[in-house]
Amino acid sequence: MTAPAPSLPFTLERIEEITPALEPELRALLEDTVASGASVGFVHPISAADNAAYWRDVSAALQQRRKIVLVARAQGRVAGSVQLELAHRTNALHRATVQALMVAVAFRRHGIARALMAAIEAEAAAAKRTLLVLDTRAGDAADGLYRRLGYSLLGVVPGYARSSSGVYHGTAFFYKHLA
Numbered sequence: 001m002t003a004p005a006p007s008l009p010f011t012l013e014r015i016e017e018i019t020p021a022l023e024p025e026l027r028a029l030l031e032d033t034v035a036s037g038a039s040v041g042f043v044h045p046i047s048a049a050d051n052a053a054y055w056r057d058v059s060a061a062l063q064q065r066r067k068i069v070l071v072a073r074a075q076g077r078v079a080g081s082v083q084l085e086l087a088h089r090t091n092a093l094h095r096a097t098v099q100a101l102m103v104a105v106a107f108r109r110h111g112i113a114r115a116l117m118a119a120i121e122a123e124a125a126a127a128k129r130t131l132l133v134l135d136t137r138a139g140d141a142a143d144g145l146y147r148r149l150g151y152s153l154l155g156v157v158p159g160y161a162r163s164s165s166g167v168y169h170g171t172a173f174f175y176k177h178l179a
């Protein structure tokens with residue numbers, strides 16, 4: 001049986017560095033995601049300085065091989081991204097944290113997040129990371145997505161992070177053992 005064609009063609013790529021050409025695209029993705037009301041570490045509006053500093057940190061982590069970063073491209077631009085932070089303590093070399101799963105508003109509901117998660121899990125397995133942990137705002141789209149992808153809910157910490165609206169919201173913590 002042939003799989004149905006995706007509604008929107010996109011490609012996934014592991015990036016080794018944040019090039020001068022890529023950096024503004026990643027800043028635009030983060031700005032778009034924060035403006036959509038998502039809980040990804042910033043409240044709306046994210047300042048240009050905070051945005052640039054964030055990607056500088058990611059760039060440093062890439063150089064130090066502390067992170068794996070994937071980018072999705074569609075219609076010639078960055079449509080989404082996800083990161084894997086590799087634990088480095090000697091008792092945790094089997095573990096990694098999935099972070100910053102983001103899909104630009106214009107490209108949502110085309111299976112990009114699902115594909116990014118499958119690809120980051122494959123990267124984790126290749127790096128011999130067999131336990132993944134992650135968190136998201138309780139009740140968000142990502143909350144349902146992670147459950148569908150087989151992540152187990154550890155629990156919800158009430159009032160964990162501040163939303164752009166000023167309300168403090170609960171954050172759901174998940175884990176998954178890769179087979």
Ligand SMILES: CC(C)(COP(=O)(O)OP(=O)(O)OC[C@H]1O[C@@H](n2cnc3c(N)ncnc32)[C@H](O)[C@@H]1OP(=O)(O)O)[C@@H](O)C(=O)NCCC(=O)NCCS
Pocket residue numbers: 033038039040099100101102103104107108109110111112113114115135136137140141142144145148
């Ligand atoms: C969560 C997010 C990454 C999903 O991206 P996406 O590319 O639209 O997701 P997909 O198209 O791959 O959807 C996969 C599944 O997730 C679920 N899902 C995605 N968006 C949803 C929504 N708005 N409402 C309910 N379920 C949703 C569905 O089960 C969907 O499968 P289906 O389309 O077959 O029903 C995107 O909405 C986003 O960037 N949100 C803001 C950032 C964020 O919250 N990140 C996670 C925490 S760091």
